[in-house]
Amino acid sequence: MRLNARKKEYIAKAMIWGAAMSVMIVLVAIILYILIRGLPVLSFSFLTQNPYNMGRSGGIASTIVGTIYITVVALLIAVPFGIGTAFYLAEYTRDSIITRIIRFSAESLAGIPSIIYGLFGYIFFVIYLGMGWSILAGGLTLAFMILPTIIRTSEEAIRAVPQIYRESSFSLGATKWQTIIKTVFPSAIQGIVNGVILSVGRCIAETAAVIFTAGSVLSMPTSIFDSTRTMAVHFFILASEGVSMQNAFGTAALLIILIFIINVGVNSLVNRFISKNQKR
Amino acid sequence: MENTQKKVKIKTKSVNLFYGTSHALGDINADIYENSITAVIGPSGCGKSTFLRLFNRMNDLIPGVTINGQVLLNYENVYAKDAYVVELRKKVGMVFQKPNIFPMSIRENIIIGPRHHGIKKKADLDIIVERSLKQAALWDEVKDNLNKPGLGLSAGEQQRLCIARALAIEPEVILFDESCSALDPESTMRIEDLMTELAKKYTIIIVTHNMEQAARVSHMSAFFMIDDEKIGRLVEYRPTGDMFSSPKDKRTEDYITGRYG
Ligand SMILES: Nc1ncnc2c1ncn2[C@@H]1O[C@H](COP(=O)(O)OP(=O)(O)OP(=O)(O)O)[C@@H](O)[C@H]1O
Ligand SMILES: [Mg+2]
Secondary structure, eight states, X not given: OHHHHHHHHHHHHHHHHHHHHHHHHHHHXXXXXXXXXXXXXXXXHHHHSXXXXXXXXXXXXXXXXXXXXXXXXXXXXXXXXXXXXXXXXXXXXXXXXXXHHXXXXXXXHHTSOHHHHHHHXXXXXXXXXXXXXXXXXXXXXXXXXXXXXXXXXXXXXXHTSOHHHHHHHXXXXXXXXXXXXXXXXXXXXXXXXXXXXXXXHHHHHOXXXXXXXXXXXXXXXXXXXXXXXXXXXXXXXXXXXXXXXXXXXXXXXXXXXXXXXXXXHHHHHHXXXXXXXXXX | OGGGGSOEEEEEEEEEEXXXXXXXXXXXXXXXXXXXXXXXXXXXXXXXXXXXXXXXXXXXXXXXXXXXXXXXXXXXXXXXXXXXXXXXXXXXXXXXSSOOOOSSBHHHHHHHHHHHTTOOOHHHHHHHHHHXXXXXXXXXXXXXXXXXXXXXXXXXXXXXXXXXXXXXXXXXXXXXXXXXXXXXXXHHHHHHHHHHHXXXXXXXXXXXXXXXXXXXXXXXXXXXXXXTTSXXXXXXXXXXXXXXXXXXXXXXXXXXXXXXX
């Protein structure tokens, strides 16, 4: 009987380990494949030159700028509204009809395929509001897409702040607002930032919603009212229309590196900010 | 007894408190005297913390709490409609059971309160930091490390930092809810000495499960217990010496002699 239990334990362990290893191997294989094919393409001129001949030659400078533009617009809108909503849900209301409606909407929004956002953005921003294919329309659409993520991760981070911090703050005569700004927010910042990084990744990697709303113009954008082509869209068009597999992989490699840098970079920044005080 | 000559700092008048429908405090009438230490004792769940948290309206934070009756601080009802709870908490500081300093530097932990109340100048804040740490008997240990994280201190030091943090807002009353229960005997001693010292200037109310501690430091003792209907009642409230030498109520006697089951 005991041996049996031990055997089971052993098999379970092996299966779990096997599952984890398989996932890791597949992930590493994908990333390696793209890097091996893409890294040789990356060069200074590839990063700094605009694409020529539909992307067959030249670099991808304008798509890098377009990606940054759109992501920044999306964040400028989604971060303040998302964090604000999260604080409202976590700190200012008890469970009510309103909070349930907000949560239900956010959860439903989170489950919608991005191409639906694209369609909505096209109909509403591009056509109805007359923005045309533009960075603004694309950024607004992405903002709607990432809002649920930011709300949910921020709310979780805020709720994870120990109640005793709030009580201590109140016991010192702090107002609710002071408690939130000076005590709750600093303790929740790590979780909030994690949600934002996740969203940045999704903005950078998004294609469907962006093609519909920001278009795919290859020239360097000069304002948020210009149409643009993001790196992900560029990759999609290069690869799917067989324009240049080489440049497609170069773009993909840069995307992966970029997302990696953002993850590591922002996390270490936040850690430094926190550890200044929290380290024991 | 000398303490009964003292001025009444806080007065509760027929206070009843409900958590939802459960009746936690029943008809509490008590006078808390200025510049004295009042110990609140009783079995677990009898309402000691609830009683203590009446005075800085901390119970207000819990959804579904109803409070009726009056709590007078300096003869003013702190539960009056126009009373401002933030002003009250500036006058009534609190030290919790576990040291609960913020993940910030020692200095920032102390100035966070004064800052909330509009003190911005560095020179003023420096004075407050030094004064509060000295009052909390922590200055000598930390004066060279003010910018180090508070969480790096030992538990006893952290608890004294909590006291310093409470003192920084210059309260009139300080509440201690089992503030020594997580500390070693030596740190407990230091905090007891500190309470005695602070009682010269402040009004102090402590909740404690430690009968020796109540007997050692307090001037007045309040014994709480739940009655047959599970309502928290103030059974006996007298000068500590009298209560411990000749308890009037059988239940008090059983509790302080350790016969309580
Ligand atoms: N937040 C709350 N919600 C509902 N009931 C509560 C709450 N806090 C306390 N109570 C109840 O009120 C009664 C008194 O609780 P209180 O915490 O004041 O007791 P206590 O004497 O401080 O106990 P202890 O010695 O264990 O700290 C208990 O029956 C408790 O279950
Ligand atoms: Mg208690």
